[in-house]
Amino acid sequence: MARAGTNLRTNYVEANEVLRRPYQRVLIVIVLAGALLLPAASSTYFVHLLDLCLLSAIGALGLMLLTGYCGQISLGHAAFLAVGAFTTVILTVHVGAPFVVVLPAAALSGALLGFIVGLPSLRFRGVYLAISTLAMHYAIIYLATSYQAKFGSSATAGITIPDPSIGPLVLAGDHAWYYFLLVLTALITAGCVNLVRTRPGRAWMAIRDRDIAAQALGINLARYKLLAFMASSSLASLSGSLLAYYSNVVTVEKYTLDLAVIYVAMIIVGGMGSILGALLGAIFITLLPFGIDSLFGYLPRAWRFGSTLFGVQVGAVGVCIIAFLLFEPKGLAEIWRRIETYFDRWPFRYRPLETARR
Amino acid sequence: MEFAATVVILTCTYALLAAGIVILYKAGRVVNFAHGELAIVGGYVFYSSGLMAGGMSVWLAIAGALVFSVVMGVVIYMAMMRRLVGEPFYVAILVTVGLGIVLKSAILVIWRAERLTIDVGVAPAIRLAGGASLSYMDVASVALTIAFFAGLYLFFSFTRLGIQFRGTAENALLASQRGVNVNFVLSLAWVIAIMAASLSGVLFGGRAFLSTESVTIGLAGLTAALVGGLDSLRGAVAGAFIVACAQYLTVRLIDPVLSEAVPFLLLLLVMSIRPWGLFGTLEELDRV
Amino acid sequence: MTGNILEVRQLEVVYHRVATAIQGVSLDVPTGSIVALVGTNGAGKTTTLRAISGFLPSEDANITDGEITFRGRRINGRMPHELARAGIILVPERDKVFATLDIKENLEFASREGGQITLDRILSYFPRLAERQTQLAGYLSGGEKQMLAIGMALLCGPSLLLIDELSLGLAPIVIKELMERLRRVTKELGLTVLLVEQNANAALAISDFGYVMEGGRVVFSGNAMELMSHPDVREFYLGGSAQAKAKSYRDIKQYRRKRRWWG
Numbered sequence: 001m002a003r004a005g006t007n008l009r010t011n012y013v014e015a016n017e018v019l020r021r022p023y024q025r026v027l028i029v030i031v032l033a034g035a036l037l038l039p040a041a042s043s044t045y046f047v048h049l050l051d052l053c054l055l056s057a058i059g060a061l062g063l064m065l066l067t068g069y070c071g072q073i074s075l076g077h078a079a080f081l082a083v084g085a086f087t088t089v090i091l092t093v094h095v096g097a098p099f100v101v102v103l104p105a106a107a108l109s110g111a112l113l114g115f116i117v118g119l120p121s122l123r124f125r126g127v128y129l130a131i132s133t134l135a136m137h138y139a140i141i142y143l144a145t146s147y148q149a150k151f152g153s154s155a156t157a158g159i160t161i162p163d164p165s166i167g168p169l170v171l172a173g174d175h176a177w178y179y180f181l182l183v184l185t186a187l188i189t190a191g192c193v194n195l196v197r198t199r200p201g202r203a204w205m206a207i208r209d210r211d212i213a214a215q216a217l218g219i220n221l222a223r224y225k226l227l228a229f230m231a232s233s234s235l236a237s238l239s240g241s242l243l244a245y246y247s248n249v250v251t252v253e254k255y256t257l258d259l260a261v262i263y264v265a266m267i268i269v270g271g272m273g274s275i276l277g278a279l280l281g282a283i284f285i286t287l288l289p290f291g292i293d294s295l296f297g298y299l300p301r302a303w304r305f306g307s308t309l310f311g312v313q314v315g316a317v318g319v320c321i322i323a324f325l326l327f328e329p330k331g332l333a334e335i336w337r338r339i340e341t342y343f344d345r346w347p348f349r350y351r352p353l354e355t356a357r358r
Numbered sequence: 359m360e361f362a363a364t365v366v367i368l369t370c371t372y373a374l375l376a377a378g379i380v381i382l383y384k385a386g387r388v389v390n391f392a393h394g395e396l397a398i399v400g401g402y403v404f405y406s407s408g409l410m411a412g413g414m415s416v417w418l419a420i421a422g423a424l425v426f427s428v429v430m431g432v433v434i435y436m437a438m439m440r441r442l443v444g445e446p447f448y449v450a451i452l453v454t455v456g457l458g459i460v461l462k463s464a465i466l467v468i469w470r471a472e473r474l475t476i477d478v479g480v481a482p483a484i485r486l487a488g489g490a491s492l493s494y495m496d497v498a499s500v501a502l503t504i505a506f507f508a509g510l511y512l513f514f515s516f517t518r519l520g521i522q523f524r525g526t527a528e529n530a531l532l533a534s535q536r537g538v539n540v541n542f543v544l545s546l547a548w549v550i551a552i553m554a555a556s557l558s559g560v561l562f563g564g565r566a567f568l569s570t571e572s573v574t575i576g577l578a579g580l581t582a583a584l585v586g587g588l589d590s591l592r593g594a595v596a597g598a599f600i601v602a603c604a605q606y607l608t609v610r611l612i613d614p615v616l617s618e619a620v621p622f623l624l625l626l627l628v629m630s631i632r633p634w635g636l637f638g639t640l641e642e643l644d645r646v
Numbered sequence: 647m648t649g650n651i652l653e654v655r656q657l658e659v660v661y662h663r664v665a666t667a668i669q670g671v672s673l674d675v676p677t678g679s680i681v682a683l684v685g686t687n688g689a690g691k692t693t694t695l696r697a698i699s700g701f702l703p704s705e706d707a708n709i710t711d712g713e714i715t716f717r718g719r720r721i722n723g724r725m726p727h728e729l730a731r732a733g734i735i736l737v738p739e740r741d742k743v744f745a746t747l748d749i750k751e752n753l754e755f756a757s758r759e760g761g762q763i764t765l766d767r768i769l770s771y772f773p774r775l776a777e778r779q780t781q782l783a784g785y786l787s788g789g790e791k792q793m794l795a796i797g798m799a800l801l802c803g804p805s806l807l808l809i810d811e812l813s814l815g816l817a818p819i820v821i822k823e824l825m826e827r828l829r830r831v832t833k834e835l836g837l838t839v840l841l842v843e844q845n846a847n848a849a850l851a852i853s854d855f856g857y858v859m860e861g862g863r864v865v866f867s868g869n870a871m872e873l874m875s876h877p878d879v880r881e882f883y884l885g886g887s888a889q890a891k892a893k894s895y896r897d898i899k900q901y902r903r904k905r906r907w908w909g
Contacts, residue, residue, distance in 0.1 A: 308466070308470075314466060321455065521747065525755050535735070
């Protein structure tokens with residue numbers, strides 16, 4: 001009985017389908033149900049970790065759209081997180097705006113700055129673009145630092161903001177946040193999946209693969225590149241704003257170049273060019289330091305203190321980047337695809353052409 | 359006078375970094391984002407090796423730094439960069455970013471992120487007009503930088519290996535067919551670049567300090583290389599001078615906090631006017 | 647040394663693990679001779695040269711069947727610089743000189759200490775190069791670039807010279823001059839040459855033997871003189887016969903008879 005594999009799409013309708021096969025729909029239901037039930041079976045600490053994962057997932061999705069799908073290298077992601085956080089601060093402290101206003105406002109300010117940061121991409125590619133995003137990063141952080149110096153309670157302690165509330169409900173506590181973030185992330189993921197399987201996504205992928213050819217096909221490079229930057233930065237700002245509310249404090253010291261690199265690590269480890277990859281990468285990289293921390297629990301106490309633990313946590317991210325790029329460039333998403341394909345084709349195996357060994 | 363002294367030392371520091379970046383770009387089309395980390399770790403290695411026999415021995419320190427450069431260069435090229443031939447350009451860049459992180463973690467784990475100043479124990483300084491002073495180490499550093507660049511120039515222009523280097527940089531495939539061991543040449547490129555970076559790290563460690571924050575000199579060196587032209591060694595020197603001046607003036611006259619941002623803003627300016635850098639070749643441009 | 651310096655038997659090369667470029671290709675290259683390998687675009691000539699000189703991996707291709715023997719030793723899959731040291735030198739189709747180095751540096755690049763052939767001797771073969779030694783190779787004319795490429799190749803001390811598309815982009819008179827000089831130099835130095843050419847006329851004119859490739863296989867072989875006068879070869883590759891109507895090669899009885907599926 002002939003049956004097409006999971007990845008074989010033979011017409012446009014099929015190419016646009018998100019969940020083609022019954023098992024995929026069942027899987028999604030199981031994952032969502034599991035996600036909803038998870039807090040009941042875990043400690044508050046673990047729920048806190050999950051919250052962090054969801055928060056970084058939103059940011060990672062943004063970077064995936066820009067770098068994974070559109071191919072524009074950006075090292076300025078930390079700056080956009082900062083933009084979201086500081087917009088939140090300004091609006092809550094000076095204007096007293098409510099949560100439901102601040103969130104969209106943060107996304108909007110992110111989009112606006114994304115437009116500006118994206119302008120060099122119309123002139124530069126590759127390394128030069130990466131450097132120009134770096135320049136923007138420093139410029140934005142400089143502004144944020146000046147703001148914090150002027151308005152912060154002390155120069156480094158940062159600025160505190162109260163818990164957000166929607167009407168009479170206050171969003172506080174890891175569990176409440178978990179459900180809120182779960183729903184929000186699910187919606188954003190669905191939005192991203194739709195974005196990449198429709199025109200913007202295809203235009204981005206064309207630009208990523210060969211922008212000159214894309215232009216020759218009539219794709220307006222300026223419009224789609226800027227769209228990618230704006231989508232990416234608005235998601236990042238949203239994430240930054242949520243994180244600000246979640247941790248109730250905002251300090252500019254958090255938003256370093258290393259943070260931008262950590263987000264890049266997320267999309268590399270997850271697998272560039274895949275929404276699932278953004279989610280997997282975000283979870284992996286967010287949980288990595290905590291995993292190392294628990295591993296260190298098995299080692300002599302002395303090792304846990306000082307900078308050794310911190311050093312290893314930092315180094316692990318670097319090792320992951322290098323290891324994935326060298327050995328599994330398509331990331332965790334590819335590993336998942338291989339598992340899927342194995343079960344899909346079972347009991348057949350696909351054997352590539354072997355070279356003769358004599 | 360102090361302006362001149364500081365700028366000269368800073369130029370030497372950045373020029374060495376930029377030279378390494380240019381060599382790596384010409385040899386393998388790789389933009390090395392880990393250059394600052396390599397420089398600082400080289401500085402740490404210099405310091406630690408010097409102290410190995412009790413008391414500070416400059417010879418041990420130099421030997422240690424040389425061994426570090428050779429080992430790192432060979433390992434980085436053979437284990438990592440060589441496997442990335444044919445991949446899109448950003449893969450190599452991201453691998454160097456990862457490498458930078460690993461090196462930074464080495465500073466944290468091995469040296470506990472101690473702030474170190476390298477002091478070879480030669481204290482008396484030369485007093486100059488205008489109240490500035492140069493230590494012997496400063497003078498030695500400038501002399502070494504000049505010697506390094508002179509050596510590079512002689513090497514590339516007149517020795518057979520140097521000519522093979524330049525040919526391999528242009529067309530590794532053809533070089534391989536004419537009997538050149540491309541792996542050897544490219545590893546050598548990395549070794550030379552890391553030696554220059556280590557020297558720069560030692561310079562910086564002597565004048566300022568070594569720590570996990572000092573790695574940002576790598577970005578300044580990168581922008582110096584870009585301003586001068588990513589494929590030009592004389593551009594590296596010119597770019598380094600311009601960046602050093604701009605930084606010094608900004609810190610003195612405008613706002614010290616901006617010192618990290620200055621190289622980038624300068625680069626944006628240069629890129630809008632002359633994107634291929636002051637001395638770069640047009641074909642090396644990778645922009646729309 | 648008599649006999650064949652190079653023997654290729656039943657060579658099969660696959661690109662990207664899916665596309666077979668050549669299949670069942672067998673060649674003999676007698677020592678000291680000039681052998682021409684002609685055919686149209688896409689026949690597999692360059693692939694054959696790449697297989698012999700070790701350049702397949704850089705194109706994501708592999709030898710999946712067959713043997714290549716050089717001086718009696720099997721050389722399948724060896725590294726390019728090893729083969730270069732052993733005496734197999736390839737002059738590639740494109741990027742055959744270092745454009746950013748000048749002529750003298752290009753030649754110095756290739757020369758070896760105590761090599762049989764000295765730089766001065768090469769310059770005496772190609773006086774045009776001797777005249778302008780400090781000119782950057784990127785600014786030379788097509789014919790001069792070819793001369794420089796051949797000069798560089800000779801300085802490596804080859805025993806087997808593989809030349810890919812010598813005549814590409816050159817005027818007919820330049821081609822003629824170049825081919826004749828090549829023949830003179832290689833015969834004088836006792837070298838063996840395997841010449842891949844689309845310009846079958848020019849190639850067969852200076853060669854001793856010839857092979858014709860089509861669609862990844864060898865379809866004709868023989869003495870260069872015989873090939874040049876063979877009616878089918880003349881019609882398809884040398885451009886000229888009494889009945890000048892273009893036909894598909896499949897129609898030719900001769901081809902059908904000679905089509906090899908075995909041996």
